[in-house]
Amino acid sequence: MAEDGSRALADRPRSRIQTRNRRRILDAALDVFSQHGFRGATLDQIAAQAGMSKPNVLYYFDSKDAIHVTLLNALMAEWLAPLDALDASADPLSALMDYVHRKLEMSFEMPRESRLFAGEILQGAPRMAPHLDSALAPLFVEKCALIRGWSAAGLIAPVDPEHLIYSIWAVTQHYADFEAQVAALTPEPDGARARATAHVDTLFRRLLAPAGDAAQTGAPD
Amino acid sequence: MAEDGSRALADRPRSRIQTRNRRRILDAALDVFSQHGFRGATLDQIAAQAGMSKPNVLYYFDSKDAIHVTLLNALMAEWLAPLDALDASADPLSALMDYVHRKLEMSFEMPRESRLFAGEILQGAPRMAPHLDSALAPLFVEKCALIRGWSAAGLIAPVDPEHLIYSIWAVTQHYADFEAQVAALTPEPDGARARATAHVDTLFRRLLAPAGDAAQTGAPD
């Protein structure tokens, strides 16, 4: 039915044990793939992490590739949910700042997912290009149009919507994708997250605050 | 002498042919490593790209690992040069904006280097941690102090220096590291770079412009 082409087990798992083991494998694979990249990850590592034998892993998924693709597909929606939730219900600035904060929160709460996607894009998105075009692109242009409208109406300062979104992605995901670097340069483990939040808030608030709005955030310390 | 530990050829190449071939190999390795990551790259690929046989590559470098480390070390200084050049000679805002522009330019001109570092950091910087501590960290804290001074003196708006630098890195390198995604979402190949430059300029100018400064950049369109 789906283009999955799985010959071992259908897309929808039936038994209780199938759902449990598939979930275990995917969680283990998320660990391993996000840490070592696709080619750096081995089925043995995934199997060990999942607590089962390699052939058993291949009983649930046709191939290493299938695991990776399944992971990517499964997490795509979750990863894009905040952008999807960006709409005209609240006032524009709040909506955008909410998006920024939610995205930043996700970087701290789901670093594995962030790195998984980052690694995939970094290598040219060999297995995600179709999804980029089919799932992400339409959402992206839709939200760009929305932001462009706000900007034109003067509800937020003039901005380039596409590059605004790029900036939000870049700044927020940086804390997950480059965690090793941040950790090496900002040793303190406690205040770091709060300071990151404050800074990112300031950055985009100053960018987006409509002209003439005196609500310039003060010194972050 | 150095901790390189190379047993095949000393660090400093002697003959003309050595320098030429080592350079070839490193250039080929930059291609392959930046595209596939460390573990995804193979010596055969590097050898093919360099136009020589695999054992010949290993005549010039002790191991795949040695090539990678040599590359990282060789490019570190170049990659950090813009930050190193950030000083108090010009006025603070211009100095910072110069840094931003130079960094963005590097992302467009040297995407391979950007991706090489990104991949290394993404995987926890296994072979770069020492350099992060010894080379990057001192420079980082030095420049943070400089920026903090400017901020305290009111020469630029109040900012968190450390996270400001993270933001600059994130936003600029995004165009190299996530090029595949940007290309999928922003098809036009021509105006993209100019628009990126304009947006990044606006973003950091609005963040850093001292309070009361009327120099708010207008619409980027």
Next chain:
DNA sequence: CAGGTTTTTTACCAATTGGTAAAGCGACGA
């Protein structure tokens, strides 16, 4: 051109890795 040194090639290897075959095992219904 002789003789040593540097560079390159050919042939090879051991370890790893993605994947398969087939037998064993366990539960459940007839």
Next chain:
DNA sequence: TCGTCGCTTTACCAATTGGTAAAAAACCTG
């Protein structure tokens, strides 16, 4: 009790990959 079906393990394989040995070729120097 038997057979069947879903799950797991053992044993195995072919291809790839980082790396080596050693001979051959090219190069340099006197």
